[in-house]
Amino acid sequence: MDVRVQSSPFDPGIELNRFTDHLGGAEAGAIVTFSGVVRNRPDGSLVRMEIEHYPGMTELALAEIGQEAMSRWSLLDALVIHRFGPLVPGEPIMMVATAAAHRSAAFEAAEFLMDYLKSRAPFWKKEVTSDTQGWVAARSEDEQALTRWR
Amino acid sequence: MDVRVQSSPFDPGIELNRFTDHLGGAEAGAIVTFSGVVRNRPDGSLVRMEIEHYPGMTELALAEIGQEAMSRWSLLDALVIHRFGPLVPGEPIMMVATAAAHRSAAFEAAEFLMDYLKSRAPFWKKEVTSDTQGWVAARSEDEQALTRWR
């Protein structure tokens, strides 16, 4: 399992291929990825997104969520990458990847990782336009999504 | 939407990046991919996998499944690539990608595409070892999985 919290950009395609190659192909049949990119606002006014995080706790929380996914779905491997700092529209913010023998485990584990990462990893997003800035509010659907895994 | 049925190899990482770049980043926040690689047998004896398909019907079935996913989840884009012919262990067999504003639509649509592709697209897998060959049997779980979408 690999967890990375970084301000530098990453390339989702390269990460997917590296993740797949690393499995060696013995047991893995199914690889699922989720990648999130900075969405613009409907009026196209977003200048940048700023992502703040809690150094130390972020790594702890992601490692714990990742370990939980690994054991719960008997994953062959998992990857979590999350950026912090300023990002422009269209840039990749984060990515998860999961590998399992069958697709249902890979899909479920990736959804679990995303649901926990959304509401339990200490990241906060701020949207900056040319004349406004504001913190993105948590969505009640995101909190609600966690009940699926209890 | 892009549907490709081909004997030639493809690169999942390059496809993921091309798919993402093509979105332009205006509305898409969430991209999900599934990639399937040829699994070896537990004893490592698989020499190759041979994938047979029904030219004409394959393209029809995949296009129909893809259109259904596009409209049902209001996807921004979808991609299906499926290979046929001989493949060796570790090689990518197929890939789907979905893009949506939010993650739940992207995840569900990718699972839907996989469930239909498994049991409704005319592909058949044959496993070849140094001294045996046999057609992979359909799994009842795969047929069962379709009931989720009715």
Add this chain to the structure above:
Amino acid sequence: MIDVLYFAWVRERIGLPKERIETRAATIADLVAELAARDDRYAMAFSDLTAIRVAADQVLTDFNASLTDVREVAFFPPMTGG
């Protein structure tokens, strides 16, 4: 005249991928009965219809379907894509 296609182990048991046949069968079930009466290879291939899927003009259908205006019928095992 109708094109009949076979895939995977159905193709292997019958020994050919495709044939063009003259038939007056009204339904796919009638066509299957006609084929199965030909010889042992066909009889064996069609011995358990629960293990066979059928498409008419490249669309999945069932054995009760009519053959009126159908130009192509295909027989094959349950699909195993993905």
Add this chain to the structure above:
Amino acid sequence: MIDVLYFAWVRERIGLPKERIETRAATIADLVAELAARDDRYAMAFSDLTAIRVAADQVLTDFNASLTDVREVAFFPPMTGG
């Protein structure tokens, strides 16, 4: 002595990311009451505790949690990662 950290709009309202404070508060709720009594910035930041999450030594907890042996407390809005 305890390190108190603030993130996102909690940090902006209070005007600093981190401070080290001397406290005899027994629980996090006691600590919040102590801070809110300091001045308007703190009072405003802590005016609606349902909008604030808290971590003790980098693990999510609740306002009733004890401060015994805790070295670091952090206050922040609900997370919005992913």
